[in-house]
Amino acid sequence: MTSTTAGQLGGASRGKGSSVLLKLGYALLYIVLIVVAALQLFPLVWLLFFSLKSNQEVFNLPPLSLPTNPRWENYGKVWSAGNIDTYFLNSVWITVVATALTVVLGSLVTYAITRMKWKGSSLVLGLFMVAMMIPVHSTLIPLFSMFNKAGLIDHPLSLILTYVAFNMPITIMILLGFYYALPREVEEAAIIDGCSVNRMFFQIVLPMTGSVIATTSIINMIYNWNEFIFVNTFISSDSFKTLTVGVQNFIGQYTTDWGAIGATLMISILPILVAFLFLSDRIVEGMAAGSVKG
Amino acid sequence: MFKKKWSITLMTTLCLAMVAAGCGNNGNNGANNEGSANGGAAESDSKKVTVNFMHLWPEGVSAGQNKIVNQIINDYQAEHTNVTIKQEVLDNEQYKNKLKVLSASNQLPDVGVTWAAGFLQPYVEGNLFTPVDDVLGGELNGKFVAGTTEAYAVDGKTYALPLEFNIAPIYYNKAIFEKYNLEVPQTYDQFKQVVKTLSDNGVAPIALGNKDRWTGSLWYMYMADRFAGQETLSKAIKGEASFTDENLMKAATEVQSLVDGNAFVKGFNGLSNEEAKSEFTNEKAAMYLMGTWELPNWTTNADIPQEFRDKVGFFKFPTVEGGKGDINSWVGGPGVGLFVAENSKVKAEAKAFVEYFVTKWGEQSVTGAGVIPATKVDTSALELPQLYIDLFNEMNQASSITLFADVQMPANAAETHLNMIQSLFGKAVTPEKFAQEHDAAVAK
Amino acid sequence: MDKVMSNKKMIALYVLPSLLLIMAVVYIPIVLTGYYGLNEWNGIGAMKFVGLDNYSALIQDDNFWSSAGHSLLLAVFSALSLILYLIVAMVLSARLKGSNLFRKIYLIPMLLSSVAIAQLWLKIYHPTNGIMNSFLESIGVANPPAWLAEPSLVLFALFIPILWQYAGFYILIYYAALKNIPTSLEEAAKIDGANAFQIAYKIKLPLAMEVIKVTIVLAVVGSLKYFDLIYVMTDGGPNGASEVMASYMYHQAFRAYDFGYGSAVGFFLLVICLIATWIIRKMTVTKDTIQYS
DSSP: OOOHGGGGGOOOOOOOHHHHHHHHHHHHHHHHHHHHHHHHHHHHHHHHHHHTHHHHHHHSTTTTOOSSSTTHHHHHHHHHTSSSHHHHHHHHHHHHHHHHHHHHHHHHHHHHHHHSOOHHHHHHHHHHTTOOOSSSHHHHHHHHHHHHHOOTTTSSHHHHHHHHHHHHHHHHHHHHHHHHSSSSSEEEEHHTTTTOHIIIIIIIIIIHHHHHHHHHHHHHHHHHHHHHHHHHHHHHSSSGGHHHHHHHHHBBBSOOOOHHHHHHHHHHHHHHHHHHHHHHHHHHHHHHHHHHHO | OOHHHHHHHHHHHHHHHHHHHHHHHTTTTTTGGTSSSSSSSOOOTTEEEEEEEOOOOOTTHHHHHHHHHHHHHHHHHHHSEEEEEEEEEEHHHHHHHHHHHHHHHOOSSSSEEEEEEEHHHHHTTOBOOOOOOOHHHTTTTTTTTTTSSGEEETTTTEEEEEEEEEEOOOEEEEHHHHHTTOOOSSBHHHHHHHHHHHHHTEEEEEOOTTTHHHHHHHHHHHHHHHOOHHHHHHHHHHSSSSSOHHHHHHHHHHHHHHHHHOOOOGGGGGOOOOHHHHHHTTSEEEEEEEGGGGGHHHHHHHTTTTHTTEEEEEEEEBTTTSSSTTTTTTEEEOEEEEBBBTTTTTTHHHHHHHHHHHHHHHHHHHHHHOOOSSBBOGGGGOOOOOOHHHOOOOOOOOSSEEEOOOSSHHHHHHHHHHHHHHHHHTTOOHHHHHHHHHHHHOOO | OHHHHHHHHHHHHHHHHHHHHHHHIIIIHHHHHHTTTEEEESSSSEEEOTHHHHHHHHHHHHHHHHHHHHHHHHHHHHHHHHHHHHHHHHHHHSOOOHHHHHHHHHGGGGGGGGHHHHHHHHHHHHHOOHHHHHHHHHHTTTOOOOOTOOOHHHHHHHHHHHHHHHHHHHHHHHHHHHHTTTTTHHHHHHTTTOHHIIIIIIHHHTTTTTHHHHHHHHHHHHHHTTHHHHHHTTTTTTTTTTTOHHHHHIIIISSSSOOOHHHHHHHHHHHHHHHHHHHHHHHHHHHHHHHOO
C-alpha cells in the first residue's frame, strides 16, 4: 500500500471543486478509522491493566487506570502455579493439528461438493450444515459416553476429533462461498492436459484459495485455542489439559483471583496474537498468488 | 509437496480413528466395566491401587485448602505405600457440570466432593454413591458437629461426610456505623431505621449480588424464619406446609419493601456475589449477609487492607416484633462433603482415605485455610482471630440451623425457588404468586 | 471433463472421512438428544420413556417461548449487523493508506476469549462505577440505569458485546472475499468512470454475494444457539429477561437435573435452526434470480 494508490478510491473523473470535498471526506474517514481502531485496541490495554491489579483494585479502580503498585507478581503466580508449560504446549499442538485437519478436510469436502459432479452432493452439504445447529451442552453426555466406550477419555484424540468435527461445518460454509466464485477455466485446461483430480486440487485449487484458507485457519485457531468445555469434560490428567484450564486455577469455591486470571488471559493471548498477525498477512498474499494463477 | 500418497496416508489415519470410535461405540461397554461389578473391598494390602479424587480447590486461589489437600495426600501415601491418590481439580461450576456428565455414564471418581440434601439425592437414588455409615461409626464416631451428617442422609443412610460447616451472619462496617451514630440493630424495626439512615446519607446499606440468586435466598430465608418461625419455614420447604402461610407471605412482602426502601446496592439483580462483595470491601456498602466462609477475608487475607479488616463486625439477623422466630436461629449448614462412588473398584481404600482425610482436614482446615470444618474444633487449643471465636460461640448457642433452601430442595424445586427469589427482589412477581409457585414446585 | 470430475472413488476419498467423523461426533449426539427428549431422565438414574410428553410440555412452556423470542431477536440483530460489518470490510479492503494496519487492529478483539470479553463488558456496564454510567453521569445524566439489572434493557445491553464479539469474524470473512475479487474488474469499471460507491454496489457486492449468503446463515444459526456471554454476564436474568434457548437448555439439563426436558429444548432448537436456514435459503435464492435476470 503506497500513498500514490490512496487516491484511486475516489475515481479519476471528478472536477477540482469536489476535490476539496473529497479531501474533507478522507480526513473524516481517517478520523473515524482511528477512533474505531483505538476502541478496538482498548480491550488489550484494559486486559493488561486488569492483569496488574489486585481483587480490590479490579473492582474499585476505574477500568482504564493503572494501579499505583502494578502487581507483576500476578504473572509470577500464574507461571509458578504449576503445569502451565505443559498446558501451553498442549494448547499449541492440539490447536495446530485440529486446525490443519479441519481446513484440509474441509477443503476436500468443499471441493468435492462444488466442483465434482455426483448425486447426493447437496444432501451431503445439508448434513454438514445441520451439524452446526446443535447446542454444545446437548452433546456433552452422549459424547462422553461414546469416547468412554472407545477408550478415548483422557486422551488428546478425543479433543482433536471433537474440534475437527464441530468446526468442520462452519469451515465448509465459509469455503463454500469462495469456491463458488473460483473461475473454472483453469481446471478445464488442466483436465485437457490430463491432470488428475488430486494434482488439480493440491496444485491448482488449494493455492488459489490461499486467502480463504488463511481466513478459516484464523477462525479455527481462535476457536480451538479458547475452547474449554470439552477439555474439562473429556480430559482429567494434567498432562493433557490446555491453557484455558489455567484460568480455572484462580476460580475458587467462594472467591476468585481476578488479577491472576487477567495475567493468564494475557499470557494466553500472546501466541495467538502472533499467529494471527502472521496469518492475517497471508490473506492478502494468498489473494495475490491466486490471481497470478487465475 | 502434497502427493497422492500423502493424502491417502492422512485419510487412512483418520478412517482408522473413526473406526476405533465407531467400533467402541457398538462394542457394548467392553473393557471399562470390568472390575466394577464386584466392589473389590477385599483387595490385599500389598496390591498397588490408585484412588481417583476429584475436588474443587485449585492451587491458584484456594491455596490454603490446596496445600492441606496435598499434605493429607502425601501423608496418606507415605503411610499407605500401596496407594496412589490421583487428583483432578476443577472450579466450582465446571466441577458440577463434570460430575453430572460423569454420572450419566456411571464413571464417577472413587472419591469426590458433593453438596448436601437436594444435590445429593438424585445421586443416591441413582445408586451412584455408597453409604459411608461404617466410616461414620468408626473412629469418626461423635466427632462431627451435631446435625451436619444428617444433611447427607437419605432414608437413614449417610452418603457423604461433610468437610465444612457454615452459618450466615450479617457482616457490617463498624466505621460506617460509627460515622452515622448507628447501633447494631436488635429488632427488625431498628434494622429498618439503620437502612433508612444509611440510604438517606447516600451510603448503600446492603451489598447484595442477586445475579447468583442464592444470595437473595439468604435474605428471604431469614425473613421467613423471623416472621413465621423455623418450624413453619422448614415444613414449607419440605412440602408439609404451604408457602401461602400468612407469616411467610409477610416475609416475602417485607423483602419487597426493603427493595422499595433502597436497602440494596444499585442494580443488585445484575450483580454477581463477587461484585457485591467488593462493594462491601471497598466500603461503599455498609452491610453484607454471607456465610462464615468469608471469614478469612475479614481476618487473615493479606490482599485485603488491614484497616478494612479491622472494621468488620457481625450481628445476628434481628428479630421481628410479634414474629415467631428466635434470634439464635440461623441459616447455614454443612457445605461440601466427600462421597465414595458405589461402583468404585477400590471402595475399601477410598473409604479409608475419606476417613483419614476428614480427620486431618478437621485438624488443619481452620488454621490452614480459615475453613470451619464440620468436625468439632477445640477452639481453646487454637489461636484464632476474635471473629472466628465469636462465631464458633454463636454456633454452639444456636437454637436451630436451617439448611440453605437451594441446597435443601430437590434440584428442580431449587431452580424454581432461585428464579422466584430473583423475581421477588426484582418485583416481577407478587408475594402471592411467589408463594403459589413455590408450593407447586415443592409438590412436584 | 465430466468423467474425471465424477470419479466416484475420488469423491468418496474426499468426502467420506469428514462425513464419517461428523456422523460419529455430531450426529450420534444429535440422535441421542432427540431420544433423551422422549424420556423422563434426570441424567443419573434410569430413563423412563414418556413419548412426546416433554415436547407437549415445551409447546405450553411460556419460559421457553420467551427465551426463543430473545434468541430470534438476537438473530435478527446479528443479521442486520452484517451490513455494518460489510461496510467496514469494504473500507478496509479499499486501497487506503494504512488499511493493512487498520485491518489487523480491527480484528484483535476476536482473539479474546469469552471470559475476557465478559469481564470487560461487566466493567463497562457496572451500575455505579462502570465506564458507561461514569460517562453518562459526567455528561449530566442523573441516575443512569443499571444496565444488566433492568429487565427491559438487559437484552439490548447484551446484544452490543455479542455483536462486537463477532465483528472481527465477519469482517475477516468479508475482507477475504472482497480481496478475492480480481482487481482487473475494478480497474475496468474505473476506466468506465464508475465511482467508489458504484464499484462497491455494482461489482463488489454481487461478486461477494455467495459469501454474504453464507454469512447470513452463519449469523442466524450462531445467534439461535448463542450461549457464552449471556451465561457469564447475566445467567439469563434478571427474571429470565435475557434467557435464550441455549441457556434455557443448560438450566433445565444441568441445573434442574431435567435432562429429558433439556434435551427436548436442545432438539427443538435444532429444528428452529433448520427452519430458519430453509427460509434464508429460499429468500436468498429468489433475490439472486432477480439480480441476474
